[in-house]
Amino acid sequence: MAQERCYDPRDTTLKFVNRKDEITGDDYESLRAEMSCGHAVTPESVKGWCTELLRRKQFIFTCPAEINGMTCGKEWTYHEVFLDRAHRIGPKPSDNQDNGKPRVFIVYFHYYTDKERASRWGAVNRHQLFHQERKIYIFPDYNASTAKRRAAFSNMRRNLRKKEVQFSLRFPALLRIDFGGKNLQFDCPNKAQRWFDDHFLSE
Numbered sequence: 232m233a234q235e236r237c238y239d240p241r242d243t244t245l246k247f248v249n250r251k252d253e254i255t256g257d258d259y260e261s262l263r264a265e266m267s268c269g270h271a272v273t274p275e276s277v278k279g280w281c282t283e284l285l286r287r288k289q290f291i292f293t294c295p296a297e298i299n300g301m302t303c304g305k306e307w308t309y310h311e312v313f314l315d316r317a318h319r320i321g322p323k324p325s326d327n328q329d330n331g332k333p334r335v336f337i338v339y340f341h342y343y344t345d346k347e348r349a350s351r352w353g354a355v356n357r358h359q360l361f362h363q364e365r366k367i368y369i370f371p372d373y374n375a376s377t378a379k380r381r382a383a384f385s386n387m388r389r390n391l392r393k394k395e396v397q398f399s400l401r402f403p404a405l406l407r408i409d410f411g412g413k414n415l416q417f418d419c420p421n422k423a424q425r426w427f428d429d430h431f432l433s434e
């Protein structure tokens with residue numbers, strides 16, 4: 232079973248309450264937080280609901296609590312849903328000066344496993360994620376040395392794409408090639424290039 236998520240009682244950025252969970256109605260003993268909209272939740276019910284929203288390709292997390300037949304619907308902050316921080320890079324373009332350039336958001340996940348899941352999910356759904364009709368791409372923000380090591384494979388990746396060879400670049404910088412029923416792995420771009428030359432340039 233996956234590790235159940237619990238709140239850290241020492242977390243002073245959250246307000247803890249003794250009420251039942253207002254998303255699921257559960258009232259077993261558990262540390263619950265009061266969200267900014269005023270409703271009490273457990274980490275598991277937040278996770279379940281946000282996962283469902285993401286599955287529906289919704290990126291704004293709103294409270295699903297039903298009170299007297301009315302859905303709360305208030306937007307939660309990223310912090311409340313276990314993102315430590317989310318911020319934009321660069322100025323916010325106004326509607327009439329939208330130059331079609333992509334906007335970059337950096338998101339810090341509270342849990343490493345969430346980051347991993349988001350990256351994988353982003354890769355699988357790469358061409359199908361939209362927010363208000365604009366495409367969204369999710370990719371990991373590598374540190375400078377990892378990014379450099381990965382970038383060293385760019386030529387190779389272009390070559391492989393041209394030859395329609397299946398490959399993937401694994402973390403941190405391992406090129407995996409599926410070729411002729413074999414899995415080959417290269418941690419060095421030069422070795423990969425030699426293999427490529429042997430197979431494709433001698434034709």
Ligand SMILES: [Zn+2]
Nearest residue numbers: 268270294303
């Ligand atoms: Zn609410």
